[in-house]
Amino acid sequence: MKVRYVPAPDLEERVKKIIKVVGLTYIDVERVRCVRSFGSRSNTYARIHGVSRAFLVGLRIKPHYVIEFVSENFDALPEDKKDKIIIHELLHIPKTFSGNLLPHRRTRIDREAGILFRILKERMG
Numbered sequence: 787m788k789v790r791y792v793p794a795p796d797l798e799e800r801v802k803k804i805i806k807v808v809g810l811t812y813i814d815v816e817r818v819r820c821v822r823s824f825g826s827r828s829n830t831y832a833r834i835h836g837v838s839r840a841f842l843v844g845l846r847i848k849p850h851y852v853i854e855f856v857s858e859n860f861d862a863l864p865e866d867k868k869d870k871i872i873i874h875e876l877l878h879i880p881k882t883f884s885g886n887l888l889p890h891r892r893t894r895i896d897r898e899a900g901i902l903f904r905i906l907k908e909r910m911g
Contacts (some may be wrong), residue, residue, distance in 0.1 A: 800868075801815070801876070818850070837885055873903055
């Protein structure tokens with residue numbers, strides 16, 4: 787079965803809200819898009835995709851990111867877990883917003899995601 791991707795405007799709004807509430811000001815919300823994938827065999831809930839520098843220069847476009855949410859794994863999760871996953875994926879975006887991605891091993895993504903999730907919960911009530 788082929789993996790199918792569809793735009794996820796509901797998740798884009800959620801991502802924008804999280805970015806604003808937790809203060810990830812280096813992220814240009816207009817250049818972060820979300821899609822749901824269907825038919826993936828992946829065990830992951832979500833993954834973020836960047837664009838190589840060569841691609842950006844070749845097409846003369848600014849950096850963009852796409853967060854893919856694996857529908858079969860993500861959609862049934864509790865709302866808090868979804869927010870934690872979104873924060874985690876956003877933390878893969880470097881402060882330079884270059885199109886590159888930060889790897890797990892060189893950063894403290896999980897630790898920082900926990901801190902930002904607590905901030906989100908405090909500010910959202």
